[in-house]
Structures are given as structure tokens and as C-alpha cells.
Amino acid sequence: MNEQVSVETPEQIDINFQQAGIGSRFYAALIDTALLTLISLVGYYVNRRFISELGDVVGNWLGALGGILVFAIFWGYYMVFEATTNGQTFGKLALGLRVIKEGGYPIGFADAAIRNLVRVVDFLPFFYGVGLLCMMLNRNWQRLGDLAAGTLVIKTARTELKPTGGSQVGNRSISIPPRELIYTAWIQPALVTEAEIRVIREYLARRAMLPGHRRSELARTIASPIVEKMGGRGSISYSRFLEEVYMLKTSETTEGGTENRDAGTEGSVTSE
Numbered sequence: 001m002n003e004q005v006s007v008e009t010p011e012q013i014d015i016n017f018q019q020a021g022i023g024s025r026f027y028a029a030l031i032d033t034a035l036l037t038l039i040s041l042v043g044y045y046v047n048r049r050f051i052s053e054l055g056d057v058v059g060n061w062l063g064a065l066g067g068i069l070v071f072a073i074f075w076g077y078y079m080v081f082e083a084t085t086n087g088q089t090f091g092k093l094a095l096g097l098r099v100i101k102e103g104g105y106p107i108g109f110a111d112a113a114i115r116n117l118v119r120v121v122d123f124l125p126f127f128y129g130v131g132l133l134c135m136m137l138n139r140n141w142q143r144l145g146d147l148a149a150g151t152l153v154i155k156t157a158r159t160e161l162k163p164t165g166g167s168q169v170g171n172r173s174i175s176i177p178p179r180e181l182i183y184t185a186w187i188q189p190a191l192v193t194e195a196e197i198r199v200i201r202e203y204l205a206r207r208a209m210l211p212g213h214r215r216s217e218l219a220r221t222i223a224s225p226i227v228e229k230m231g232g233r234g235s236i237s238y239s240r241f242l243e244e245v246y247m248l249k250t251s252e253t254t255e256g257g258t259e260n261r262d263a264g265t266e267g268s269v270t271s272e
Helices: 022-054 056-084 090-095 109-117 119-123 129-136 144-149 194-209 212-230 238-271
Strands: 004-008 013-018 097-101 151-155 160-163
Touching: 013 151, 022 056, 022 090, 022 097, 022 129, 056 109, 090 097, 097 109, 109 119, 109 144, 119 129, 119 144, 129 144, 144 151, 194 212, 194 238, 212 238
Parallel strands: none
Antiparallel strands: 004 013, 013 160, 097 151
16 A cells, blocks of 8 residues: 555645554544543443432433433544544544545545544444455545545655646745744744745745635645644644745745855955
């Protein structure tokens, strides 16, 4: 099976992701299942306490409500977390995995819902038997839920990005409004590769032509691996983050070139 999957976005940016294999996905599922089992056991204990302490009528009503709540948590856990936390559950976060769309951008609630409703079939006959068979027959390690929702599970390790179309950035202006830099405390320009800075340049040049939702999705796709590499935390405006990375990286390069030229000039004067 292929370890890498290459996705070309509509903006002609090629993104290479490292696929999550059966082993890492199994351990992530094991963590999530253990967590949900613990929640179910706690819910069962609370239900029994309600019934025994409050009597048959009130206790049974509250016990039934508690059962519904546990059921909602059990089946809604994957949907809610994958849709709201960058395609990650606790298990995927622990193993460094996340779910994305086949186009390389983040999944939405509808995608997470479809993917996890089909999980019932993937789980058959026991502990993902059908899903495992489907993954073994699919070159992108997709279970039935992934195929239905058009999603992939990838590792959050470093991805490779590069423009695939002819670059026209040189003929376009990159407009970055003057404002206070808010991410400089943890941005590390030295960690940004030349391939990444080329992709950021392409994005900044083309973003004005993109619809708002697509611009946000693309900025998040490009920025997320860089944020993780630099250890960024909290709420982040990905487009603004990319602006600051570009400004700091290009200013660092410019300063380095100036110092080299100055050193060369001093050396020539000394030799005379």
C-alpha cells in the first residue's frame, strides 16, 4: 500500500499527505472505544443509582433519560469531535491522526455525520471486520464510511506542498495590510521550508479571487502542519498567520542576503 497520497487542490497546489495505516488507526479506535466504554459504565452505574434511590417511577424516567444521553454521547462522539476539532477524536489526537476531505481541506459536520453513520456497517460482524476488509482492498486505506463521505485519514506529521501550475505570482501583487503582528512570539521562520514559502506566496497572491469559505479552508490546510510544527496553540486566524510567516521569512531572507553582500564588499576592499 502507498504511504503517501497526493492531492491537487482547485488552486493548483499539490499537497502530499502521509496516510494513516491500519495499525495506527486500530490503536486510535481502541483508545476511543475504551473512553466510550468507560462513559457507558459510568452511565449504567448512575442509572442504577437513580432507580434504586428515587423509586421505580421517577428513577425509571431519569434512568431512561440517562440511557438516551449515553447513547447520544456514544454515537455523537465521533461526529462532533471530528467536525469541530480539525478531524480529530481523542484517539486520533493521541496517535497524531486526523480526517480530511479527499480534496485536502477540512471535513464539515455533514461529512463527519455520513462517515460515522456508516461506521455501524464497518463495525460488523465485530470490531470493524467489514471496515478492515475494505481498507485492505483500498489503496488509500479507506473504510466504507470514508468512501461514502469522501474522506481520508492522514498523519499530522509534515506534509509536502508545492504549486503544480505555472506560477504567475511574479505578475501579481501580494497585499498584506499593515497591522500588529500577533503570532511572532512562537513563529519560527527557520522551520519554514522553501517549498512551504512558495505555497504561501501562491496562496497570498490568489486568495482575493477565492470565495470566502474556500479561502478559509485552503489557509487552514496550508497553515495547520506549520502551526503544529511550531507548537502553536489556541484560536488561530490561519490567513493572518500565513501573512506573518511570509513577512518574517522573507524579511529574514532579505536581511541575510544584505549581510552576505556587505561581507563580500568588505572582503574585496581588504584584498585591494
